[in-house]
Amino acid sequence: MSEKKIATIKDVARLANTSTATVSYVLNEVPSRYVSADLRKRVLDAAAELHYIRSTMASGLKGKKRGIIAALVPQFTNIFFNRFLLGVEQVAHRNNYIISVCNTFDDSVYEKQVLYNAIGHHVDGFILVPTEGSYSNYEIVRNFQVPYVVAERPLHQSHNYDFVAMDNYDAGYTATKHLINCGHRRIGLMTWRTNVTTLQGRPEGYYAALKEAGLEISPNLLYAGDFSEEAGARLTRQMLKDNPDITAIVYDYHVQALGGYKALKECGVRIPEDISVVIVGDPEWEFIADPPLTCIQLPAFQVGQRSAELLFDKILATGQDTPHTPVSETIKGTLLQGKSVKTLL
Amino acid sequence: MSEKKIATIKDVARLANTSTATVSYVLNEVPSRYVSADLRKRVLDAAAELHYIRSTMASGLKGKKRGIIAALVPQFTNIFFNRFLLGVEQVAHRNNYIISVCNTFDDSVYEKQVLYNAIGHHVDGFILVPTEGSYSNYEIVRNFQVPYVVAERPLHQSHNYDFVAMDNYDAGYTATKHLINCGHRRIGLMTWRTNVTTLQGRPEGYYAALKEAGLEISPNLLYAGDFSEEAGARLTRQMLKDNPDITAIVYDYHVQALGGYKALKECGVRIPEDISVVIVGDPEWEFIADPPLTCIQLPAFQVGQRSAELLFDKILATGQDTPHTPVSETIKGTLLQGKSVKTLL
DNA sequence: GTTACATAGGCAAACGTTTACTTAGTTTTG
DNA sequence: CAAAACTAAGTAAACGTTTGCCTATGTAAC
Numbered sequence: 001m002s003e004k005k006i007a008t009i010k011d012v013a014r015l016a017n018t019s020t021a022t023v024s025y026v027l028n029e030v031p032s033r034y035v036s037a038d039l040r041k042r043v044l045d046a047a048a049e050l051h052y053i054r055s056t057m058a059s060g061l062k063g064k065k066r067g068i069i070a071a072l073v074p075q076f077t078n079i080f081f082n083r084f085l086l087g088v089e090q091v092a093h094r095n096n097y098i099i100s101v102c103n104t105f106d107d108s109v110y111e112k113q114v115l116y117n118a119i120g121h122h123v124d125g126f127i128l129v130p131t132e133g134s135y136s137n138y139e140i141v142r143n144f145q146v147p148y149v150v151a152e153r154p155l156h157q158s159h160n161y162d163f164v165a166m167d168n169y170d171a172g173y174t175a176t177k178h179l180i181n182c183g184h185r186r187i188g189l190m191t192w193r194t195n196v197t198t199l200q201g202r203p204e205g206y207y208a209a210l211k212e213a214g215l216e217i218s219p220n221l222l223y224a225g226d227f228s229e230e231a232g233a234r235l236t237r238q239m240l241k242d243n244p245d246i247t248a249i250v251y252d253y254h255v256q257a258l259g260g261y262k263a264l265k266e267c268g269v270r271i272p273e274d275i276s277v278v279i280v281g282d283p284e285w286e287f288i289a290d291p292p293l294t295c296i297q298l299p300a301f302q303v304g305q306r307s308a309e310l311l312f313d314k315i316l317a318t319g320q321d322t323p324h325t326p327v328s329e330t331i332k333g334t335l336l337q338g339k340s341v342k343t344l345l
Numbered sequence: 346m347s348e349k350k351i352a353t354i355k356d357v358a359r360l361a362n363t364s365t366a367t368v369s370y371v372l373n374e375v376p377s378r379y380v381s382a383d384l385r386k387r388v389l390d391a392a393a394e395l396h397y398i399r400s401t402m403a404s405g406l407k408g409k410k411r412g413i414i415a416a417l418v419p420q421f422t423n424i425f426f427n428r429f430l431l432g433v434e435q436v437a438h439r440n441n442y443i444i445s446v447c448n449t450f451d452d453s454v455y456e457k458q459v460l461y462n463a464i465g466h467h468v469d470g471f472i473l474v475p476t477e478g479s480y481s482n483y484e485i486v487r488n489f490q491v492p493y494v495v496a497e498r499p500l501h502q503s504h505n506y507d508f509v510a511m512d513n514y515d516a517g518y519t520a521t522k523h524l525i526n527c528g529h530r531r532i533g534l535m536t537w538r539t540n541v542t543t544l545q546g547r548p549e550g551y552y553a554a555l556k557e558a559g560l561e562i563s564p565n566l567l568y569a570g571d572f573s574e575e576a577g578a579r580l581t582r583q584m585l586k587d588n589p590d591i592t593a594i595v596y597d598y599h600v601q602a603l604g605g606y607k608a609l610k611e612c613g614v615r616i617p618e619d620i621s622v623v624i625v626g627d628p629e630w631e632f633i634a635d636p637p638l639t640c641i642q643l644p645a646f647q648v649g650q651r652s653a654e655l656l657f658d659k660i661l662a663t664g665q666d667t668p669h670t671p672v673s674e675t676i677k678g679t680l681l682q683g684k685s686v687k688t689l690l
Numbered sequence: 691g692t693t694a695c696a697t698a699g700g701c702a703a704a705c706g707t708t709t710a711c712t713t714a715g716t717t718t719t720g
Numbered sequence: 721c722a723a724a725a726c727t728a729a730g731t732a733a734a735c736g737t738t739t740g741c742c743t744a745t746g747t748a749a750c
Contacts, residue, residue, distance in 0.1 A: 285630025403706035
C-alpha cells in the first residue's frame with residue numbers, strides 16, 4: 001500500500017553512508033577500484049535491504065550496454081519462427097540479455113515503425129528476418145551502427161551483412177531425392193510463389209535431384225500458388241487431373257500440404273498406395289496425419305541460436321579491432337520418415 | 346562507413362538554431378507552448394534531416410512512459426500462448442508500445458531473473474502468466490507499483506489483481522455435454538495432473554456435465570498424467586483395458602490427445618465408430634487428423650487482447666483517482682465440429 | 691626524510707530529455 | 721495609458737548512473 005518508490009543508487013549510498021560512486025563501483029565489481037571489506041559489505045547490505053535494481057536506462061545513457069536485443073520476425077504464430085525465437089532466446093538469456101520480440105506481419109510499413117521504436121529504445125542489436133522492402137528500412141540500423149544479423153531471408157541489395165538461414169536447396173533436394181531413391185519417377189512439386197529468394201532454393205533442389213537422376217524436368221509437374229490451404233487443395237486437384245501418371249508429390253510448405261492432404265483424401269486417393277507424399281517442414285502434426293507424413297525437419301531452433309551467437313559476437317566485441325568480414329551460413333534440415341512414401345519395385 | 350552517431354536533441358537544436366527546450370516542445374507537440382510557424386518548421390526540418398529519433402531511455406529517465414511492456418509466458422512454443430501474444434501485441438501496437446516477450450519455461454527461478462531484468466528496464470507494465478511460486482516473485486512488481494495483469498492462471502495467495510483467463514470449466518463442460526447430447530453415456534476423461542488451479546476447471550466441467558445428465562461419476566473414468574504424448578498414449582491404453590464399455594473420451598490437452606489418437610489407432614480402435622473423441626484445444630492440426638477432430642476452440646487471442654486492454658487502462662490512467670477494484674474475467678471457447686464423434690441412437 | 695606506490699573513497703561532470711522559470715515583446719482591456 | 725494577457729523562446733535543474741579526477745592515508749624504497 002505504501003507509495004514505495006524504486007530505490008536509486010543515491011538511496012543505497014545514503015543508507016550505506018557513502019557516495020554513489022562507491023556504490024556503483026561495488027555493484028559493478030570494478031577490480032581496479034579499491035574498496036574495504038567493511039564498506040563493501042555495508043553497500044551490499046544496503047542494496048539488498050532496499051531491493052535495489054540498477055536502472056538499465058540510466059546506465060544505458062552513459063553508453064553502457066542495455067542488455068536488450070530486438071528480434072523482428074514476419075509471423076510469430078508460425079511454428080518455424082517460434083522455434084527460431086526459442087533459439088535466439090536461449091542464447092540471449094545465456095548472455096543475460098532480454099529479447100524484444102516484434103512481429104512485422106510481413107509488412108514493411110509496420111516494420112519501419114517497429115524498427116524506429118526499437119532504435120529509440122537503444123537496443124544493443126537486432127536479429128532481422130526481412131520482408132520485402134526491408135533493405136531501405138534497415139538504413140537507420142546501418143547508419144547508427146547497431147549490430148545486426150539477418151536471418152532466413154537475404155537482402156539482395158547488399159552482401160555486406162551476416163546471414164544465417166536454413167538450407168532450402170538441400171531441403172528440396174533431400175525431399176525429392178528420397179522419393180527417387182524409393183523408385184519414384186514422376187514427381188510433382190507444389191510450392192509457394194514468392195519473391196523471397198532463399199525460398200526459391202526449394203524448387204531448385206527439386207530440379208537438381210531430378211536432373212541428377214536423369215529424369216525429365218517438366219514444367220507441368222510444377223505447381224506454384226499462394227501460401228494457403230486453399231491453394232494447396234486446389235492445385236493438388238489440378239495436378240492430379242493434369243498428370244494422371246504421377247506417383248509422388250513434394251509439398252514445399254506445410255500449409256499447402258494441409259490443404260493438399262485433405263484434397264487427396266477427398267479425391268479418394270490413397271496415401272501412399274496411390275500417391276506418395278513428402279513435405280518440407282515439421283509442423284508438429286506430421287505424425288498425427290494419417291498416414292504419418294515423411295518430412296524434412298527444419299533447423300529453426302539452430303538458425304535462431306546461430307544468429308544470436310553471431311550477434312553477440314558483434315555486440316560483445318568491444319573495439320572495432322577486426323573489421324569483420326561478413327559471414328553467411330546455412331544449416332541443413334533432416335529427413336524424418338513417416339509412412340507417406342511407398343517404395344516402388 | 347562514416348562513424349555516424351545517432352543525433353540528439355542538442356544536434357537538432359544546434360541545426361535549427363534554437364534551444365533544446367523548444368525542440369522538445371515542438372517534437373512533443375505540447376499545445377500550451379507557443380512556437381512560431383517559422384521556428385517550428387526549422388525544428389521539424391532539422392529533425393528530419395538528422396533522422397532524429399527520441400531516446401526513449403533519456404526521456405524515460407524523466408519519468409515519462411517508456412513505451413514498452415513485458416509479457417511473461419511459460420512456453421512460447423505453445424500455440425495457445427502464441428495466439429495469446431498475438432492478441433497482446435495487437436493492443437500494444439495500437440498504443441504505440443513495443444512488447445518484450447519472455448519465456449519463463451514454467452520455472453520460477455528463471456522467472457525471477459527475467460522479472461528483475463525487466464524492472465531494471467523500467468517497463469511500463471506486465472502481462473503475467475504465473476508459474477508455481479510466482480506469487481513471491483511478483484513482490485517486486487507489487488512493491489514498485491508497476492501495473493500488471495495476470496492471465497490464464499490465478500494466484501491463490503491473493504485476490505487483489507486483475508485477471509483474465511479462458512473459461513476452463515465451460516470448456517470441459519461443453520466438450521462433455523456435446524458427447525452426452527450425442528447419446529454417449531460412458532465417457533472417459535484424460536487430463537493433466539497439475540497444480541494450476543484454473544486448469545482444474547476442465548475436469549470440473551466434465552463432472553458437472555455428467556452430473557447434470559444424471560450419469561454415474563466413476564473415478565475409473567478419470568485418467569490424469571503428465572503433459573506429454575507418451576502419457577496420453579499410455580493412459581489411453583489403460584483406459585481401454587479398464588473400461589471395455591466406454592464409447593467416448595474427452596482429452597483435456599492436445600498434447601495428450603496426440604498420443605492418445607495414435608494409441609487408439611494402434612489398438613485398432615476406429616474413430617468414431619468404436620470410440621468418439623473430443624479434445625479441448627485447437628492445436629492447428631485438429632482437421633488434418635483422421636478423422637478430423639471435434640474440439641473446443643480456445644479464446645487465446647481474445648484473452649491476450651483483453652489482458653492488454655486492461656493493462657493499458659491502468660498504464661494510461663494518469664492519476665490514481667479511482668482506486669480501481671480488481672476485475673476478473675473469463676472468456677468462453679467454442680465448439681468446433683469435426684468428425685470424431687458418433688451420434689448414438 | 692623525501693619519493694613513490696598502493697589502498698581507500700569522495701566530487702562532480704557527463705549522458706539525452708523534459709519542464710518549471712524567466713525574460714521580453716506585443717496585444718488587448720478597462 | 722497602465723495593467724493585464726497573450727505570444728515567443730531561452731536557461732537551467734532535474735532524472736539515475738558511470739567514471740575521470742582528486743585527496744588522503746599508510747607503507748615501502750631510495
